[in-house]
Amino acid sequence: MEISPLTVNRLSLYLRCLHSLEGEGVGRISSLELAQQFHLSAAQIRKDLAQFGEFGIRGVGYEIPNLIERLTSLLGLDRIHPMIIIGFGNLGRALAASIGFNSGNFRVVAGLDNDPAKIGRRVGGVLVHDASETAAVVAATEAEIGVLTVPAEAAQANYDRLVAAGIRSILNFAPTRLSLNAAVRTKDVDLRIDLEELSYFLSS
Numbered sequence: 001m002e003i004s005p006l007t008v009n010r011l012s013l014y015l016r017c018l019h020s021l022e023g024e025g026v027g028r029i030s031s032l033e034l035a036q037q038f039h040l041s042a043a044q045i046r047k048d049l050a051q052f053g054e055f056g057i058r059g060v061g062y063e064i065p066n067l068i069e070r071l072t073s074l075l076g077l078d079r080i081h082p083m084i085i086i087g088f089g090n091l092g093r094a095l096a097a098s099i100g101f102n103s104g105n106f107r108v109v110a111g112l113d114n115d116p117a118k119i120g121r122r123v124g125g126v127l128v129h130d131a132s133e134t135a136a137v138v139a140a141t142e143a144e145i146g147v148l149t150v151p152a153e154a155a156q157a158n159y160d161r162l163v164a165a166g167i168r169s170i171l172n173f174a175p176t177r178l179s180l181n182a183a184v185r186t187k188d189v190d191l192r193i194d195l196e197e198l199s200y201f202l203s204s
Contacts, residue, residue, distance in 0.1 A: 007048050008075070013038075014045065015071045022064050030061035077105045084143040084167075086112040086158050087150035088128050091173060095147065097124030109141040112158075131158065138165040145169045152176035159186075 017038045021029060035042035049055045052074060055067055072078050083102075085092045088111050095101045095108070102108045102124070111128040113119060118128050129137050137143070146162035148155055148170060155174035162170055162184075169185045172178060180186050 003051060007051065010044065010048050011071055011075060013040075014048070015068065015075065015077075018064055018068050018071070022068060026064060028061050028063055033061070079105065081106050081145055082109040082141055082143045083107065083145040083147055084110045084112060084137060084141065084162075085126070085147040085149060086131060086134070086162065087148060087154070087174075088113040088115070088118050088123060089149065089151075092147075092149035093123050095149065096126040106145070108147075109143055110137050112137060131161070134158075134161040135165040138162075138167060143167065145171065148172045148174050150174055 014034070017034060017040075021034075021037075029037075031042040031045040034040060035045060052070070055062055055070060083106055085096055085108055088096070092111065092113075096111060108124075108126050111123060111126045112131040112134055113128050114131045119130050121128050138146075144167070146167040146169070148158060148162070150158050152175050155172065155176050156178055159170060159172070159178050159180075163181045167184065170187070172186055172188045173190075175190055175192060178186065
């Protein structure tokens, strides 16, 4: 069964809410209580969870530790996902050094760049390699996720390098549309588009 990215995003949100409740000592909650506390839709919660089987008991609710465990497994957060960043400009360096980005189940294990001044240096504990060595670095680190933080004009070539090296998922910060490989899940992050959306509503 194909699960939509929006559903997966909501599962991440539910998991974050459940961790918050667990930290407060709450052991059980209904979909209605969960929805009311975090401004969610109870019907949507039940519909989303039902796609993956039975999670709660009607009239009783969800056991929070059990639901956390199930959602953690569904989202693949029960293991470490090694990542490599390709492009060590301002954004790449910031992500490599960011605790919020490089923590928990996600670990930046290597960096790649074509600037001789950056190659061989460590940024946030991450060693930067020559981008021409992408395949060897991916093989050595067993990286699963590639993070593209290169200029638009360099994005496609470096995307193709990551795909050829066996990377299975790519997070693309480059402000351009890529010619994608259908076998590789690619997620675009374009803050400019989000800002322009906000600008539209400010102007209307």
